[in-house]
Amino acid sequence: MWASRNKIETVQVALRLPRLNLLCLGNNKIPSFPSAFFTSLQSLMTLFPHNLPHALSHLNLDRNQIRALRNREMGQLRNVTSLSTSYNSAGATGNHLMVLSSRLSPKLERLDCSQNSIQEVTFQNLSGMKQLKHLFLENNTMWNFEANALRNSVHLTNLALEQNLLSSIPDGYLPESLIHLDLKGNCIEAIQEQELRSLKCLQVLNLRRNKLTSLPQITLDMLPWLRTIYLDGNPWNGSCELLRVKRTLLARRVEIPNELWDSWRAYLMALDRCEEYFKKTTPEDQVEQTDTEEYYDYDS
Numbered sequence: 001m002w003a004s005r006n007k008i009e010t011v012q013v014a015l016r017l018p019r020l021n022l023l024c025l026g027n028n029k030i031p032s033f034p035s036a037f038f039t040s041l042q043s044l045m046t047l048f049p050h051n052l053p054h055a056l057s058h059l060n061l062d063r064n065q066i067r068a069l070r071n072r073e074m075g076q077l078r079n080v081t082s083l084s085t086s087y088n089s090a091g092a093t094g095n096h097l098m099v100l101s102s103r104l105s106p107k108l109e110r111l112d113c114s115q116n117s118i119q120e121v122t123f124q125n126l127s128g129m130k131q132l133k134h135l136f137l138e139n140n141t142m143w144n145f146e147a148n149a150l151r152n153s154v155h156l157t158n159l160a161l162e163q164n165l166l167s168s169i170p171d172g173y174l175p176e177s178l179i180h181l182d183l184k185g186n187c188i189e190a191i192q193e194q195e196l197r198s199l200k201c202l203q204v205l206n207l208r209r210n211k212l213t214s215l216p217q218i219t220l221d222m223l224p225w226l227r228t229i230y231l232d233g234n235p236w237n238g239s240c241e242l243l244r245v246k247r248t249l250l251a252r253r254v255e256i257p258n259e260l261w262d263s264w265r266a267y268l269m270a271l272d273r274c275e276e277y278f279k280k281t282t283p284e285d286q287v288e289q290t291d292t293e294e295y296y297d298y299d300s
Helices: 219-220 238-250 263-268 270-283
Strands: 058-060 082-084 110-112 134-136 159-162 180-182 204-206 228-230
Touching: 219 238
Parallel strands: 058 082, 082 110, 110 134, 134 159, 159 180, 180 204, 204 228
Antiparallel strands: none
């Protein structure tokens, strides 16, 4: 049953639909449900809380006015594999989802808490999520991602942290299984070796629109499977060493998409002053790589 986008503000009576297996109430204005609302919906598999069926596997709470995922309510949902709580805000009232529950389903494979006001993520929040594969936390106000918060999420492949307030790449332990890491639009000023050491399988790294001025080659050497890196929109210092890093990446056939007027491209158009540097530091038998790039819009 689909009842989304109907401006529903209250739910007062229980539904007597014992065979109902899907209920969608997204994009309404529902603040809560009666305690017995879901009692008769024992066949429900895909939904929306209070007294939710234990068999529930997909829970979508997008575009409502939820302020918190309470441990008491979430603790009983042991079979949920996909949970989405995006866009839980009410404009000027300041009603935003700010805290992750520490008792989410241990079977959770996909967690989407984007477009909220979550400020930090801790090991306690994620410690039980050993099956987690996709974690979306973009467009929050996150300033702290605790070291080792993902220590138990050994199957994670996709981590989206773009448009937050992070000043560094999450330190400590990022799962070796990670394939896609998105950090666009944060406040990262530098990349440290220990932050990338574990990312042996990483293929896509998005560092667009941060505050990076340099890019140590040693950090990128630790990413053997890197295929695409997004670097535009950073205040690069224009050193010749930065150009060397770029040439090394191209030699590995790593794609570096650019925006037309970004400072990275502007610098690369002024290469003359680096030529003498490369004559002194580049071995004569080094193979030249074509310096062409094809723009691909990651955000589309």
